[in-house]
Amino acid sequence: MNQANEKRLAGEAAIRFVEKGVIGVGTGSTVNYFIDALADVRERIEGAVSSSEQSTERLKKYGIPVLDLNAAGPLALYVDGADECDPHKRLIKGGGAALTREKIVAAASERFVCIIDSTKLVDILGTFPLPIEVIPMARSHVAREIARRGGQPVWRDGTLTDNGNWIIDVHGWRITDPLALEADINQITGVVAVGLFAKRPADVVLVGNREI
Numbered sequence: 099m100n101q102a103n104e105k106r107l108a109g110e111a112a113i114r115f116v117e118k119g120v121i122g123v124g125t126g127s128t129v130n131y132f133i134d135a136l137a138d139v140r141e142r143i144e145g146a147v148s149s150s151e152q153s154t155e156r157l158k159k160y161g162i163p164v165l166d167l168n169a170a171g172p173l174a175l176y177v178d179g180a181d182e183c184d185p186h187k188r189l190i191k192g193g194g195a196a197l198t199r200e201k202i203v204a205a206a207s208e209r210f211v212c213i214i215d216s217t218k219l220v221d222i223l224g225t226f227p228l229p230i231e232v233i234p235m236a237r238s239h240v241a242r243e244i245a246r247r248g249g250q251p252v253w254r255d256g257t258l259t260d261n262g263n264w265i266i267d268v269h270g271w272r273i274t275d276p277l278a279l280e281a282d283i284n285q286i287t288g289v290v291a292v293g294l295f296a297k298r299p300a301d302v303v304l305v306g307n308r309e310i
């Protein structure tokens with residue numbers, strides 16, 4: 099099966115987790131399939147909290163109300179894609195630069211259903227360069243701190259996040275202890291968020307329509 103087909107199946111399969119209330123919605127090409135399927139059951143839900151301007155636009159196109167997280171309160175369900183997923187459901191995210199808002203909505207949600215195609219499954223995280231959102235003036239400082247830890251930082255030149263910040267992608271890390279690395283990077287001054295989801299991994303992973 100091709101990659102796009104697996105993404106579509108995963109997006110559609112996630113609908114079975116949707117109950118009434120407000121749904122947390124992630125970002126990316128796989129989530130776009132979820133939003134398309136969500137449109138068919140929009141009568142069932144009150145609305146969505148979105149993790150990006152991109153997803154907000156798509157949700158609104160279908161007439162799905164987009165709510166502010168502060169107004170919505172804790173969410174029962176968050177559905178999002180990932181760039182890599184290890185056997186413990188820990189993830190690398192942020193290939194689309196939406197990692198910070200994604201982390202916030204995931205943290206505020208009781209259940210995180212991650213939708214991916216099979217190319218995203220790995221034994222050890224790190225083949226996909228690890229995205230880090232940084233305050234622009236801290237870019238060089240954070241890059242030096244990353245290099246000191248053995249990573250190769252590459253500025254994603256031309257990308258501005260929805261929060262007005264920049265992205266550094268870290269190449270060359272074989273992430274054997276994702277929890278420790280996430281905590282360590284979060285301590286670097288100027289880092290807004292790191293695209294490692296180890297403290298808050300997914301609860302359910304759908305690879306195509308197969309739950310693992």
Ligand SMILES: O=C[C@H](O)[C@H](O)[C@H](O)COP(=O)(O)O
Binds near residue numbers: 125126129179180191
């Ligand atoms: O910032 C983007 C997100 O973390 C996406 O969920 C991730 O990049 C996966 O995207 P896609 O479903 O397009 O492969």
